[in-house]
Amino acid sequence: MLETKKPVKRYRKKRAESSSDDRAADIYRVAAELIREKGFDATSMSEIAQAVNLTKAGLYYYVPGKEELLNGIVRYGMETIEHGVVVPCQAIEDPAQRLREVVRRHTLLLTQIGGAITILTDEINGLSPKHRRAIVAKKRSYLEFVRETLEILKLRGLLRECTVGLLSMNIFSAILGVARWYRPGGQFEGAEVADEVADFVMAAVLKA
Amino acid sequence: MLETKKPVKRYRKKRAESSSDDRAADIYRVAAELIREKGFDATSMSEIAQAVNLTKAGLYYYVPGKEELLNGIVRYGMETIEHGVVVPCQAIEDPAQRLREVVRRHTLLLTQIGGAITILTDEINGLSPKHRRAIVAKKRSYLEFVRETLEILKLRGLLRECTVGLLSMNIFSAILGVARWYRPGGQFEGAEVADEVADFVMAAVLKA
DNA sequence: TGCATTCTACCGAGCGGTCGGTAAAACTCA
DNA sequence: TGAGTTTTACCGACCGCTCGGTAGAATGCA
Incomplete structure (x- = not known):
């Protein structure tokens, strides 16, 4: 940590x-x-x-303090996303396969170590401006990574007709929404949810 | 002194x-x-x-107090959903058309009177147990309404193969996620976003 | 005048955070 | 080995401040 x-x-x-x-x-x-x-x-x-x-x-x-506590948690969450999602997925050539893995891995992490990653997206207001800026910047670059993948799909004519900017937002909505309701030990396994969310997103993204 | x-x-x-x-x-x-x-x-x-x-x-x-203030806001949000989404959509026969309208109308409301409806989903922890239960019950019946619509689609063979329980959660993720980023006067119009989210959901729901 | 409205002045509770202190473990070094 | 010293890991008491909330006086309007 x-x-x-x-x-x-x-x-x-x-x-x-x-x-x-x-x-x-x-x-x-x-x-x-x-x-x-x-x-x-x-x-x-x-x-x-x-x-x-x-x-x-x-x-x-x-x-050292409450704000630092939050900052530590958030930074850990960000690093987890970095190592567990971005890095492994950057190595995937095929854009559809890459997108699917981003969604699946991110969702899976959410179900496994929910705390830190949920807080990462929900509680940035508690951070000091300096720390907040750092986190926001990292999130933006992550969003950009997904957007670029979508652009490639578009160029290859695989994308459903839509606004790419809004599509990427919708994708993150689907992923992050899991944190709203998922609780370990409940009705669904993490892997099950991750696959289902990935299917959902891919069906929404790719041309019918 | x-x-x-x-x-x-x-x-x-x-x-x-x-x-x-x-x-x-x-x-x-x-x-x-x-x-x-x-x-x-x-x-x-x-x-x-x-x-x-x-x-x-x-x-x-x-x-009368801070908790009552929150409760008033939340109840107003719930009533807005009720009158602006559920009631008009219950009258729609075709399940696909009905689902689409639920998503579109809910998202549109979110962009128009964001305050009350966003709080409705994000701040129920501040409510007293009594008020919280009432709101949770209403939300559950709304969720059930969407679920039933999905079940009809499934019976008619129009649904993509998936777990209906998880699909309904994904749909709400897509809708509510808009509250995370949308701000009036920004890059997108409310109606634009609502249509795009509806397209996104329908593409993810219906059989290819 | 009487009523609706808005003020000043204040309260107790709980917050994040600090201070002085200490039992026990770990580290010296003869 | 063991007496002396330092460090680790923690606690009770407390501080300054802000919070939600209130009493009652002052004001504006019919």
Whole structure:
């Protein structure tokens, strides 16, 4: 996740079941889940602290501030998209296949580590202007990547007749919408949803 | 200590020309816009008061409380959907035509009175459990309406092969996603977007 | 005058964040 | 090895501030 302190065995009082690798990463993970459920403003530092068995003061030993906490989560989400979607898909030559993989992989990530990626798209208002600009820029370049893929499809006459700018927005709507309702352990598996969303998008994009 | 009393100099500001009757409606409208821009928690009652040229106490003459304010906005949004989408579309016999109109009309409303309808889908967490349940129930029946339309299409062999439950979620994703990016006065007209989203959905739904 | 409207002045609760302090683990080095 | 020292990991108490909300006086209008 993000840089953390030395790997020191802890066993203070209760809890501290080793299992997870390190405390700070734990905190960021739990915080991401809480923030996704209740929203950034509605989630207090005390709540987050309680959720990881700390007092607020104890929490501040690991986290420099609320805004930085959010920033860490968002940056992690962005990196996950970068490594898990953009990089592998840039290697795909066929534009239709590439688009399909973008949609499938992004949706799959959403179902797997929902917290960070959902927050990434929903809570950028809580960020400082500097951090917000950085995130917005990355999102824009991701959008551009998808747009270019659509342009290639258009050139080859494979695209349904439509406005490419609006089409790309619709595609992101379909992907990000999953975060609105999907909950792990529910009726559908992540892979199932990812395939279905990919089918949905491809049917909407390609010429009939 | 220092003298703190201020002179009782006061002046009377001319009231806006609007009649006092729709002052409350004005307030709800402005509040909806503010809340959509900044989020419910991040929008304070003082800000809302300022936006309608009142002090906070003055605002409370018209509004019983923050939660009730949100509830009023959300209920208005729900009624708008009801009268502007569900009722007119229930009268349409042809399932494909009906689905198309649902998507088009809902999207169009989103671009026209974005505030209330966006909040309707994004800020239900701020509601009291009672009010939240009521809204969730209405949303569910709306979803069911769309689902049934899809089932009819399936029976007639017009539906692309897919899971209907997931398809309906994808359709709502496409509609609601517009609220994420659309701003009046931008690059696209509301009607343009509504048609494009409707095309997108129909292409994704119907058998090729 | 009486009523509708809007004000000033204030409250308690909860927020993000800090401070001083400390038990126990980890690190020295004779 | 073990006494002395430093570091890690945390807590209780508290601070300044803003929030939603209220009491009651002041004002405008019929």
